[in-house]
Amino acid sequence: MNSIFTYRDNVEGKIGIGKIPDDILHILDEISTEYNAEIPDKNASTYHTWYDHMTPSIKHKVNQVQMNPFWDKLCDHSDKCTKISAKEMDELYYSNPKNNLTNINLYGASTNYDIHRDCIFNFNGIKFYRVLIGLTDGNDNIVTHFTNINIGHKLNSGDVIVFDFDKSTHQVIKEREEHTPRILLKLHYIVCENCEYSQRYVENIKQIYIFYEIITRYVMQVGTDPKTFYQFFWGLICQYSANTYIWEILLFILSAIVLSLHFIFKIAFKYKNIITFAKYTSLIFTGGYLSIVLFYWARYQLTGIR
Numbered sequence: 001m002n003s004i005f006t007y008r009d010n011v012e013g014k015i016g017i018g019k020i021p022d023d024i025l026h027i028l029d030e031i032s033t034e035y036n037a038e039i040p041d042k043n044a045s046t047y048h049t050w051y052d053h054m055t056p057s058i059k060h061k062v063n064q065v066q067m068n069p070f071w072d073k074l075c076d077h078s079d080k081c082t083k084i085s086a087k088e089m090d091e092l093y094y095s096n097p098k099n100n101l102t103n104i105n106l107y108g109a110s111t112n113y114d115i116h117r118d119c120i121f122n123f124n125g126i127k128f129y130r131v132l133i134g135l136t137d138g139n140d141n142i143v144t145h146f147t148n149i150n151i152g153h154k155l156n157s158g159d160v161i162v163f164d165f166d167k168s169t170h171q172v173i174k175e176r177e178e179h180t181p182r183i184l185l186k187l188h189y190i191v192c193e194n195c196e197y198s199q200r201y202v203e204n205i206k207q208i209y210i211f212y213e214i215i216t217r218y219v220m221q222v223g224t225d226p227k228t229f230y231q232f233f234w235g236l237i238c239q240y241s242a243n244t245y246i247w248e249i250l251l252f253i254l255s256a257i258v259l260s261l262h263f264i265f266k267i268a269f270k271y272k273n274i275i276t277f278a279k280y281t282s283l284i285f286t287g288g289y290l291s292i293v294l295f296y297w298a299r300y301q302l303t304g305i306r
Contacts, residue, residue, distance in 0.1 A: 004073035004162055007149060013127070013164025014076070015146055017153045020133060020160050021070050028158065031061050031092070032135035032183055039094050042181065046224055047094040050217075051087050062090065065133070066187060074129055074162070078193035082202050086128070086188040089213045092135075096181040097142060097174050105296075105306055106242075107235030108223030112172045114242040115147050119165045119212060125196060126205050128166060131187040134159040141180040143173040155184060165209070226306065232297045233290075253288075257281045 007015040020028065035058060039047050054062060066085050075081035097113070098106075106113060118130060132144065134155035144161055145152035148169045153161055163170065165188070174180070190206045223235030240246060261267045261280055299305055 002073070003076055004070075005076060007146075007151065009149065011167065012146065012148055012169060013167030014129075014162070015149070015151070015164070015168055016160070016162035017151070018160055020158050021068065024065055024068055024070075025158055027061050027064050028133065028135055028185070031058055031065075031185065032157070034058050034061075035092050035094075035135070035183060042096065044094075044225065045096055045098050048217075048221060049092045051090040054092065058092070062092075062185065065185065066090070071131075071187075071189060074189055074191050075193060080195050082192040082195040082197070082199060084190050084199075084202060084206060086190055086206050086209060088210050089186075089188040091186050093184045093186055094181065095142070095184065096179060097172070099174075099177040099179070105235075105239055107226055107232075107306070108220040108238045113174075115169060115171045116242070117166065117169055119209065121166050121208070121212075123205050125192055125194075126202065127164060127191045127193065128209055129162050129189050129191060130165045131189070132161040133185040133187065135183040135185055136181070139180055139182050141174060141176050141178060142182060143175065144170060145173050146170045155182065226297075227300065229293065229297045232300070233293050236289075236293055236296060254281060254285065257284050 003016075004018065005014045005016040006018065034055070035049070038049070038055070041047070051059065051062065066087055071085075072083065075083055119128065121128070132155060134157050137157045139154050139156050141154070143152040143154055146163070146168060152173070153159065155161065188209075190202060190209065192202050195202070219234050220238060222231055223233075223238045226232040226235040243249065258277060258281060261277060262269060265280075267273055267276060267280075296306075
């Protein structure tokens with residue numbers, strides 16, 4: 001059995017770019033046709049449908065793709081391999097990136113177009129893979145690019161990209177200013193190669209990934225194309241977190257607040273004042289952020305500008 005992976009690295013993990021087996025191509029075509037008819041607004045930048053919310057017809061077809069023996073290749077020829085589908089995270093995804101991505105606020109979609117990793121964990125002996133499968137053709141514009149190894153691919157019907165959910169650094173790049181809608185199927189598998197753990201242990205680790213995904217999924221979905229104050233609240237968090245220097249900026253802001261409390265409001269740097277510093281720093285920081293959110297929301301209400 002040939003390997004599904006085309007690149008291996010201790011830092012970036014395993015990455016595979018290739019084609020789906022011919023025996024499931026017709027299933028992918030059927031999924032694409034059915035799902036395309038469900039998308040309510042083709043002008044939206046994104047539209048997600050997660051596995052639990054798929055129609056029975058589409059879910060049945062997705063199950064056939066999930067269970068195909070092709071995914072046994074994720075074990076990469078290892079002995080005593082435990083491979084479990086994390087179908088709770090699987091989704092159908094409509095993407096139609098806006099033009100001028102570098103000149104507009106992207107809010108909940110910001111992290112997709114910035115260099116990032118999808119997750120933050122590192123469980124010994126456990127690998128978690130995200131699988132991207134193209135369901136539509138006509139994409140000669142949108143690249144899934146793995147930055148640190150300078151490898152990219154434009155997903156079209158039958159194409160597949162597999163990458164390490166925790167390690168692979170990547171971003172989505174739009175090469176030209178023209179609308180390029182795509183439909184992708186995202187699958188997820190947790191793999192324990194040469195496994196020394198019980199099935200139950202691997203299942204428990206899977207639940208940690210699912211919980212992480214539920215949180216990030218909610219924040220990104222609510223914050224994409226915001227209209228309400230609440231949506232702008234989460235959307236701006238995504239927008240700012242995508243900034244390369246976010247931690248340096250936060251440290252500077254918090255330091256400025258603490259120094260202001262000391263020099264302007266004469267709160268002494270003493271152990272007994274730690275709670276006072278924490279309380280007022282939190283209040284000032286939160287108030288400042290809410291003021292920023294209010295500005296963006298009010299501007300949208302008055303001018304329609306996001």
